[in-house]
Amino acid sequence: MKNLKLSALLAIMLAGSPMSAQSEEGIYILPQAAIAEYSAFSTLKNEALYGLGVGYRLDGPVAVELDFLTGDSSTERGTYQTADISVLSARALYHFLETDNVKPFFSFGFGSQDIDIAGLGSESHVNAGLGLRWKIWKKLTARASYNFYDGQEGGDLKRTVNLGLQYHLGGNRAAPVGADADQDGILDSQDRCLGTPAGRAVDAYGCARRLDRDGDGVSDDRDQCQGTTDRSRRVDGVGCYISEPVEQAQPAEIGMFFYLDFDSYAIKAEHQVKAREIARFLRGGSNSSIELTGHTDSVGASDYNQRLSADRVQAIRSLLTRMTSVSVDRISTASFGENRPIADNMQSSSRAQNRRVEANIRTTK
Numbered sequence: 001m002k003n004l005k006l007s008a009l010l011a012i013m014l015a016g017s018p019m020s021a022q023s024e025e026g027i028y029i030l031p032q033a034a035i036a037e038y039s040a041f042s043t044l045k046n047e048a049l050y051g052l053g054v055g056y057r058l059d060g061p062v063a064v065e066l067d068f069l070t071g072d073s074s075t076e077r078g079t080y081q082t083a084d085i086s087v088l089s090a091r092a093l094y095h096f097l098e099t100d101n102v103k104p105f106f107s108f109g110f111g112s113q114d115i116d117i118a119g120l121g122s123e124s125h126v127n128a129g130l131g132l133r134w135k136i137w138k139k140l141t142a143r144a145s146y147n148f149y150d151g152q153e154g155g156d157l158k159r160t161v162n163l164g165l166q167y168h169l170g171g172n173r174a175a176p177v178g179a180d181a182d183q184d185g186i187l188d189s190q191d192r193c194l195g196t197p198a199g200r201a202v203d204a205y206g207c208a209r210r211l212d213r214d215g216d217g218v219s220d221d222r223d224q225c226q227g228t229t230d231r232s233r234r235v236d237g238v239g240c241y242i243s244e245p246v247e248q249a250q251p252a253e254i255g256m257f258f259y260l261d262f263d264s265y266a267i268k269a270e271h272q273v274k275a276r277e278i279a280r281f282l283r284g285g286s287n288s289s290i291e292l293t294g295h296t297d298s299v300g301a302s303d304y305n306q307r308l309s310a311d312r313v314q315a316i317r318s319l320l321t322r323m324t325s326v327s328v329d330r331i332s333t334a335s336f337g338e339n340r341p342i343a344d345n346m347q348s349s350s351r352a353q354n355r356r357v358e359a360n361i362r363t364t365k
Contacts, residue, residue, distance in 0.1 A: 024057045024168060024189055025058065025059045025189075026056065026168060026169060027054065027055070028055050028167060028168045029052065029054050029166075029167055029169065030052065030053035030166045030167075031052050031053075031164055032050070032051060032053060032143070033048055033049070033163055033164065034048065034160040034162040035047070035048055035049075036071070036073070036085065036157055036159075036160050037157075037160065038073075038157055039156055039158050044075060044156065045073055045074055045075070045076045047071065047073045048071055049071035049087065050069065050070065050071055051067055051068045052067065052068060053067030053068070055093070061096065061098070062094055062095075063092070064092050064093070065090070066088075067088075067091075068086070068087070068088050069160070070085060071085050072085065083117035084116040085116075087111065087112075087114075087149075087157060088112050088113075089109055089110070089111035089125075090110060091107045092107065098189075102132070102134050103132070104132050105130075107127075107128065107145070108126075108127070108128045109126070109128075110127065111124070112124050113125055113157050115157070125157075126149075126150050127147055127148060127149050127150075128147070129147035131145030131162075132144055132145075136165075139167055139169075140166070140167050140168075141166045142163075142164075142165060143162075143163070143166045145161075146159070146161055146162075147159065147160045181195075182206070184200070184202045185206075186202060186206035190206065191205070192205040192207055194206070196208055215231075216229070218239035222237070222238060223239035224239055225239045225241065226239070228240065250285070250364070250365050251362050252278075252281050252360075253358065253360055253361070254277065254361065255358050255359070256359065257353065258352075258355040258356065258357075261355065262297075262299070263300070265311040265312040265315045267315055267319055272323070275320055275324065278320060278323075278324055278359065278361055279324045279325070281363070282324055282326065282361065283325075285363030285364055286365075287364045288326050288361070288364075290320060290326055290330065290332070290360070290361050291331075291332050292313045292334070292358070292359055292360075293313070293333075293334045293335070293357070293358045294309035294311075294313035294336065294357050295309055295312075295340055295356050295358070296308050296312075296337055296338050296354065297338060297341070297352070298341070298354075299351070302337060306337035308337070309335040309336060312357050313333045314333070316359070320359075342354060342356075
């Protein structure tokens with residue numbers, strides 16, 4: 001166990017020999033301490049581990065590193081025992097939303113953990129973490145991270161909270177802090193498109209943004225119709241309005257009479273003829289609706305005539321529901337009894353015209 005710890009530490013220290021780097025690209029070393037948290041079923045106390053890491057920052061947001069943590073712990077339940085703990089991890093880091101002074105990152109990797117106590121031993125694990133670095137002085141940054149471990153056989157070690165100092169090794173070729181060669185506002189260490197023309201708008205990675213001055217979703221270099229700002233209309237692949245047919249509502253009024261049906265709301269053949277006429281009018285339309293109003297002549301009591309006009313409306317509504325494509329919830333009804341005559345109620349010949357149901361039909365074509 002002791003030989004394994006010494007060998008791992010020696011390998012890390014030898015790998016950390018200096019070499020030149022531009023900006024943050026290059027080797028760094030990481031002395032650190034960690035509080036180890038064990039699984040809920042473990043008898044080990046949460047105690048400190050110490051170790052060293054070495055890594056290499058690539059030209060961009062990615063870094064790779066190897067670190068080794070070691071320390072002792074004791075049991076907090078049952079028979080008192082002490083255990084030697086060692087954790088070796090290899091991981092990849094991805095930095096995001098970096099500034100000169102603050103550099104968040106997340107990590108993912110694998111490794112092994114060895115707990116020298118009866119019933120436990122060595123096992124492999126995968127690990128993931130989230131961390132933050134902040135600048136202290138030149139190439140020196142403080143670093144904090146929270147790491148999760150999932151062991152191959154259940155894993156006694158579950159989490160570590162790590163604190164350390166990260167120092168970047170490098171020679172005279174290191175770029176000055178805050179270098180921005182193309183003056184686009186993005187540091188060269190983060191700029192994926194060095195050489196952006198002066199004055200050109202860029203994104204968070206220093207690459208030229210696509211201009212879309214009229215906001216139609218088509219970049220200016222492809223937009224053949226500048227000024228298409230009406231968001232209620234669609235544009236094609238070159239930024240021009242798409243011609244679309246204008247739909248207009250078509251109205252119609254049809255009367256269904258009960259000429260010979262005094263005191264009746266029975267459906268007749270002529271009513272079915274009118275229903276077929278309505279169905280033809282609605283064919284091919286959309287958003288169709290029908291408004292039905294029922295009427296009677298003035299013979300009889302007013303309350304009775306009100307009920308009779310309602311019965312006539314419901315009879316016609318049922319007929320149209322069966323013979324047209326209009327759903328019942330799009331057929332509205334109203335009953336007026338004898339209150340809205342269209343002819344003289346004093347003459348029997350004209351009085352029959354008041355026994356009717358009027359259909360106001362609308363559809364969009």
